[in-house]
Amino acid sequence: MMADVTGRLILAGTPIGDLGDATPRLARVLAEADVVAAEDTRRLRRLTSELGITVGGRVTSFFEGNERERTVDLVAALVEGQTVVVVTDAGMPSVSDPGYRLVAAAIEADIQVTAVPGPSAVLTALALSGLPVDRFTFEGFLPRKPGERSKQLQELAGERRTMVFFEAPHRLAASLQAMAEAFGADRRTAVCRELTKTYEEVKRGPVGELAEWAADGVRGEITVVVSGADPSARRLGPAELAAEVAADEEAGTPRKQAIGDVAKRFGVPKRTVYDAVLAAREPR
Numbered sequence: 001m002m003a004d005v006t007g008r009l010i011l012a013g014t015p016i017g018d019l020g021d022a023t024p025r026l027a028r029v030l031a032e033a034d035v036v037a038a039e040d041t042r043r044l045r046r047l048t049s050e051l052g053i054t055v056g057g058r059v060t061s062f063f064e065g066n067e068r069e070r071t072v073d074l075v076a077a078l079v080e081g082q083t084v085v086v087v088t089d090a091g092m093p094s095v096s097d098p099g100y101r102l103v104a105a106a107i108e109a110d111i112q113v114t115a116v117p118g119p120s121a122v123l124t125a126l127a128l129s130g131l132p133v134d135r136f137t138f139e140g141f142l143p144r145k146p147g148e149r150s151k152q153l154q155e156l157a158g159e160r161r162t163m164v165f166f167e168a169p170h171r172l173a174a175s176l177q178a179m180a181e182a183f184g185a186d187r188r189t190a191v192c193r194e195l196t197k198t199y200e201e202v203k204r205g206p207v208g209e210l211a212e213w214a215a216d217g218v219r220g221e222i223t224v225v226v227s228g229a230d231p232s233a234r235r236l237g238p239a240e241l242a243a244e245v246a247a248d249e250e251a252g253t254p255r256k257q258a259i260g261d262v263a264k265r266f267g268v269p270k271r272t273v274y275d276a277v278l279a280a281r282e283p284r
Contacts, residue, residue, distance in 0.1 A: 007034070007078040009106045010085045011093045013118020016221070017196035019050040021119050027051040029116055034082035037062035037074055039089050039098055047087075062086060067098045071105050078111045090221070091121050096140045096166055121195055122164050125223035128202050129162075129190035132227065136162040142175055149175065153182035154270045157263060160228040167222045176211035179226060183207060184264045188227040194220040229267035236266055241273050242280035 010029055015021040030036060030048060034057040038044040041061055048055055062070050074084050086093045086102065092115075093099030106113050126133050139156070142165060143149045156163060167175050172191070179187065185208025193201045199220070203210055207226065236244065241262060248258035259277060263270040 006109075006111050007080065007082040007084060009074075009078055009102065009111055009113045010083065010116060011099060011103070011113070012085050012087050012116040013092045013120070014047060014087050014090055015196070016090045016119045016121045016124065017194060017200070019047060021196060022047065022051055023116070023118065026116050026118065027053050029083075029085050030055055030087070032083070033057045033085040035060060035074065035077050035084045037070065037084060037086045037102075039063045039087065039093075043089055044087060057083075062098055062102075064098055067101055071102045074102055075105050075109055075111070078106055079109060090119075092118060095120070095122065095138075119196065121166070121192075121221070121223045124195050125190070125192035125202075125225050126162065126164055128192055128195075129225035130204055131162050131188060131190060131225055133162065135160075135228075136164060138164045141166045141168075142171075142178075144171070146174070146178070149178050150182065153178055154263065157182050157269050158229050158267050160231050162228050163226045165224040165226070167224055169218050169220060169222055172218050172222055172224075173211060173214040175224070176207055176214050179224075180208040180211050181260070182264070182270075183226065183229075183267070185209075185211075190225040191218070192223045192225065193218060195223065236268075238276035238279055241266070241268070241276040245273060245277050246280075 012026055012029060014026070031053045033055065036044065036055050036057060036059050038059060039062060041059055044059065060070065078084055086099055088097035088099070091097065094103055103113055122138050126136055137159065143152060186206045189205065189207040189210050191203045191210055203213060244262045245255065245258045248261060249255055253261065259273045260270055263273045
C-alpha cells in the first residue's frame with residue numbers, strides 16, 4: 001500500500017556526448033528537483049550551464065564509492081515527500097552506472113519511480129553497428145582480469161543474440177583479442193567510439209582485424225557490438241565434440257589447444273567441450 005505522503009524518484013537520462021541532445025523535460029526536472037544526486041557534480045554544472053538553468057534544490061554526489069550510504073539518505077528524503085532526480089555522467093542511471101540500489105530501495109519503500117528517457121550508448125551503437133537488432137543482450141563491462149574475462153566470453157560463445165559491451169579504451173585491444181579467441185577471429189563486430197561527439201567513429205569488421213587495429217591505441221568512450229553465433233551452424237552433441245577433439249589431437253594438436261579450437265569452430269563454451277572429452281574417457 002502506498003504511503004500517504006511520499007516523494008518521487010526520477011532517473012534522468014543525460015546526453016552521451018552532444019549536450020544538444022538534452023531534452024526540455026530534462027531541464028525542467030533538474031530545475032524543479034528538491035534533490036539532484038549526480039555521479040559527477042562538475043559535469044552536472046556543465047550540463048545545467050549549457051541548458052541555461054539553475055538547480056534550485058540540494059545537489060549531492062552519488063557515485064559507486066558512496067552509493068550504498070547515499071541511498072539511505074536519499075530514501076529518507078523521498079519518504080519525507082521530496083523529489084529526487086538522479087543523473088550520471090552520461091546515459092541512463094543504473095545501466096552500468098549508479099542507481100540500481102536506490103531504485104530497489106525506493107520500490108521497497110513504496111516510492112514512485114519514473115524516468116526522463118534520454119540518449120543511450122547501447123541503443124545508439126546497436127543501431128549504427130549494421131548487425132542484427134531484433135534480439136540483443138547487454139553485457140556491460142567485461143572483467144578486468146584476463147582469466148575471468150576469457151571465462152565469461154567462453155560462456156557467451158554460443159549466444160545467438162547480438163551482444164553489446166562497454167569497454168575502457170586502454171583495455172579495448174585485449175578485450176577484442178579475447179573475443180577473437182572465444183568467438184573466432186571472423187565474428188562480425190563494430191567498435192563505436194565517441195558516439196554523438198565531434199570525432200564519432202564506427203569501425204566494422206571481423207573481430208580479429210579490429211583487435212589488430214586497436215593495438216595501436218584507441219581513445220574515447222567505447223561501445224562494442226558483436227554478432228551472435230550463427231544459428232545455422234551445426235550443433236554437436238558431447239560425443240561428436242569429443243570426436244572432433246580426438247581428430248585434432250591425431251593431427252598433432254595438443255589437447256588443450258584442440259579443445260579451444262573445437263569450441264571456437266562450433267560456437268560453444270570451452271568448458272562444454274572439456275566436459276565432453278572427460279565424459280568420453282569415462283568407462284561405460
